[in-house]
Amino acid sequence: MRILLVGHTRFAIGAPFAGGLESATWHLADRLAADGHDVTVFAAPGSDCGPAVRVINPVAPWPPSRSVESLGSGDHLEVHHAYLELMLRLQRDDPFDVVHNHSLHYLPIALSGLLDVPVLTTLHTPPIAWMESALQLAPPQGQYTCAVSEFTASAWNHVVDAEVVHNGVDTAVWRPGPGGDDLVWSGRMVPEKAPHLAIEIARRAGRVLHLAGPISDRRYFAERVQPLLGGPIRYAGHLAEDALAELVGQCAAALVTPAWDEPFGLVAAEAMACGTPVVAFARGGLPEIVDGESGVTVPAGDLEAAAAAVDAVHALSRSRVRRRAERHFSVQQMTKSYLRTYRRMVLGGNDFAAAGARQDSA
Structure with a gap:
């Protein structure tokens, strides 16, 4: 055609x-x-x-x-x-x-x-x-x-x-990773994606957090994200797709923290393709993407529930998480x-x- x-x-x-x-x-x-x-x-x-x-x-x-x-x-x-x-x-x-x-x-x-x-x-x-x-x-x-x-x-x-x-997502690029102890958040650095909430979740969970993505709103990044960086909160930059996939695959869970009704939630599907379970706010299309075998959705803005879910998703099978991405979101x-x-x-x-x-x- x-x-x-x-x-x-x-x-x-x-x-x-x-x-x-x-x-x-x-x-x-x-x-x-x-x-x-x-x-x-x-x-x-x-x-x-x-x-x-x-x-x-x-x-x-x-x-x-x-x-x-x-x-x-x-x-x-x-x-x-x-x-x-x-x-x-x-x-x-x-x-x-x-x-x-x-x-x-x-x-x-x-x-x-x-x-x-x-x-x-x-x-x-x-x-x-x-x-x-x-x-x-x-x-x-x-x-x-x-x-x-x-x-x-x-x-x-x-x-x-x-x-x-x-x-x-391209499951040949977003390949299964070994996992680890750290958390990851990826996406555009804008208020509606709310990486500042992911930082708070990571702090409450006592985990290292890697942030990755373009700084699309420089004022927001300078005022709400950059002051929180340092120590266990690390900004990796705007990574190429293969480098980002490698980072996501080395983490215990991916945080998805929208402050708006996410129409789909591609970052959740990308993480799942790496075998990395997802902890996400239940907004927009995310409850369709993340099921009980691939992660946990919590009420929007509930930071305590999200922090508690980090330990819960660690018990999920990474191969089953990957399988859901292959079957439904490739x-x-x-x-x-x-x-x-x-x-x-x-x-x-x-x-x-x-x-x-x-x-x-x-």
Whole structure:
């Protein structure tokens, strides 16, 4: 199949990944290409998806505008311009069988009716107003949706019915590790991921904690994380994927401490692929990812329960933890699920619910 994956233009797609969305898009492109499909990715400049994947960038820069812009300016207009240019280009010259939208932008949805090929949008986040509007108003013909978890699908069900396709991790990179006594936390250093709470959990549990990830919010890091570093609390930096997998595999447990409703929880799946059990706040999609054989979920913000769970998960079988990731959250499983969806879209199968606005029965 000829497949276009539409990424976003905020961060380049390439290792080390800025976040879970970039990782999921890159690995899907890589696996589809390895399976023999013709894959193109639309993404920010600097993106690199490997030699088997063609990357196209926004080509028409946003010219300086003299208008008074009431809906935002600067980056907002540049992003709008990039997706408008892409969709109009596809209308003129559409060499694909499927367009798969991961962009978090409304235009690929709103303008999907311009194209002669089906468009699949994966919902990676809680509802976004601009995307809600597009899903309600765009013609449903040829438009389909998936969500990364049951939780996320439910959050969007007031506007659209979405199938669930869980994100996947590369289990060849995230390999089983020997474990150890230390704890690990990985992700973007931002308030909603709350690494400062992981530090408090580690202190209460009396364990060394390794933090890893990009400093996406420098003010937050400087005020809430950096003053707590030192001694048993260590910041490893923004590691390459293989180095991070090695670190995670050498730890007793991974802490996942979101201060928001995590749509999926890729870091939990990554840890599980290393055989490292997870202690997570039960928010968003995380209770779908972490079961009783792969970790423990505790009430959101309950630091005492999380600290107590560190000892509890140490008794779990690391091979069983790994097995759950292989069966449910691998790149191979994600790709198979999307390929089934692509084929039904192309064939127009009646068993697939096309995305469409649903009228409020009230």
